[in-house]
Amino acid sequence: MQKVIQRTIMAEKQAARRLAKRRSIFKLQQEKTNREQYNMSRSIEIQDVKAATLARREDWEMGPLAPKRDVGLKKDTWGAIDSQRLRGRVWSLEKRKEILKPWGGETWLNLAKGDRVVMLEGREKGMIAEVKSIDLERCQVTLDGANMVDVRIPAYMIQGNDEDKRLFRPMEQPVDISTVRLVYPLQKQGEEVKDVIVKNIKGKPTREELINYRMTGKAEHRRYVAGTKIELPWPRKEDEDFKDHPEDTLRIDVELPTFIPTLLRPPFPSSVIDELRNKFSAFRTRHNPEYIAAKMQEDKEKEAKKIQIKQMRTPLNEINRQERRLKKKMGKKQVLTPEMLQKLGAIMAQKKALHEKVTAVQQGREPVAA
Template sequence: MQKVIRRTVLAERQAARRAKARNEKNNYQKRKSAKEQANYVRRDETSQLKQARFNRREDYELGPLAPRRDVGDWSEKWGTINSQRTKGQVIPKIERRKILKPLGGRFLNIVEGDRVVLLEGRDKGKIGIIKELDRERAEVAIKGLNMIDVSLPKWMLNPADPDQRSVRTIEKPVPITTVRLVTPLTDADTGVTRDVIVKKIARSRIWHDKFTGKASWRRLIAGLDIEIPWPKSEKPPKEEEDQPDDTLRIDVENKTFVPSLLRPPMPGSVIDELRNKYSIFRTRHEPEYIAAKMEEDRIKEEKKKQLVRTPLKEINRRERLLRKAKGKGHLTDEMLEKIGIVIAEKRQITLDAAGVSKEEDVPEFEAFEPAEPFEPAEPAKVEA
């Protein structure tokens, strides 16, 4: 039985080590991929800036004879950027937490479908709807704002797609810190409803659903205690179709089992299937299995006792049993007195071994007597 328990523990430890190594490998691959992408984007930006400076210098020097840039291979790609530069770089977790903390941190108060206003860029002051929110990059894409032209290579074009253009116009994501939530607010005095920019969003208590695992909360305008409604989802509800192998609801709701004291609520075979009694991670076993394993351990111990012993092993075993039967000994007063006599007789041998020739040569320490107190003498008188 001890072997089964040890095997379960070793299997759990091995699984934990493998999971740890797998997580470390995945994190390393993510960091490596992010670093390579950042280096590629940086090189592309640098080369594009160098080429722009060269073109500007050439246009200035040649004047009317300057060549046209929007012909040849760049006839359609002129003024576009690489598709790798459409999104920002992945932000480390510590920095990402600092950025998202004012907006709610883990439970963000800004979601897809919210109306926001841009605070920076060429579309500063315009209001749009959040199309996409990227937590890893702390960016949001606003529908119809911050549009850019992107050149797509041929390998990225799907042959089945009817749109085979190599240049697309898309929304470039902006940092989430450059947007503010916009919500309609009615003035209590005038009754006029207008859009207001919410500078700071407060959050109510968070409720966790123990069945679905989802969290829900209310977002409020800080200082006014006015609730900001969540955007309505534009996605239609998913309709699930019945398949031939699906169990119908009417069959599930039909009561076919009545529990009683004569039979268990679930057959043992189902319990075995749920618990997987052949798993190496199993910690609970049936009484019959435990009894069988204990019997195996008992048989092994008996086999160890029945091993062939040599005469020397028998003598040693008999001596051990005799010593164990006698128990631990103790010294009496007579024994201690005899030991003291023997030590006194062998004192000279001990001194010789220490380097002293005779017992009389051993220096004796005299008792220490305190000296008389010191009194300073009077100074002598010198006559002038």
């Protein structure tokens, strides 16, 4: 039975190693793809900046003789940017934690769709807009009607039934989440209600909210202005309008109980359970009593076989046994014979003569012959 347990543990470790290896390979591939996309968008942006700089210099040098640039192939898309420039950089998990830390982190983010924020940077600095979407991987937010840019649309992407046939479309360019601050209407004593920029927001989930998050997966908590007890309510979510379709399953069919559990018998025969769970799988940890008894009997037979092998008398065992008996008779103390003492004396005299010779050479006198 011990081998069965060891086999299960080894199989689980091997599966964990394979899964970790696959995850690391997938992570490296994902990082490579994100890096290539970012480099492509940056190269397109640099090319646009260089072209604009060159055109501006030519316009300044040539003056009235400067050529028109909104003609030819770029007539309909002059001044529009490539859609790749709208894609920001996908940050690593560590970098995302650092960027989103002032907002409460990725799980308990104190910013939601529908919040009003103010822009702190860019050509529309000071503009207040509503959050349209949040991209946590790139740590960016898209604001409704803010930071608008014209984006080139390829001709093949324009459908035949589309009324807008322009080769460019105005779109909101996402901005970094660190360049916006939450705006909320507050009223002080004796003053009118006015918009206030909230620099620091604190929102720590309670124990009940954590339990609810573990049960449902929905991260819902309360947020406050840092250092105060002023609660910042979340924006209201519009109720989704669900429409019934002919192919939808009726609610009565879903809520009608079709199985009543009981402690008297399992839901289906044990043979079916064995077929579904794979009775001989290496990952199985729960076995039937008959299977456990059979494995225990196999272990007992193996142990009895080992004892029987040890009790067998073989020629090699007999030789080893005789050698042990002889060593036991000789005892631990060994007596030196005259021949052994004579050999030891000759070796000691030789080493002493060599030592005297070395000492004489070091003192600068002739060595005495031994």
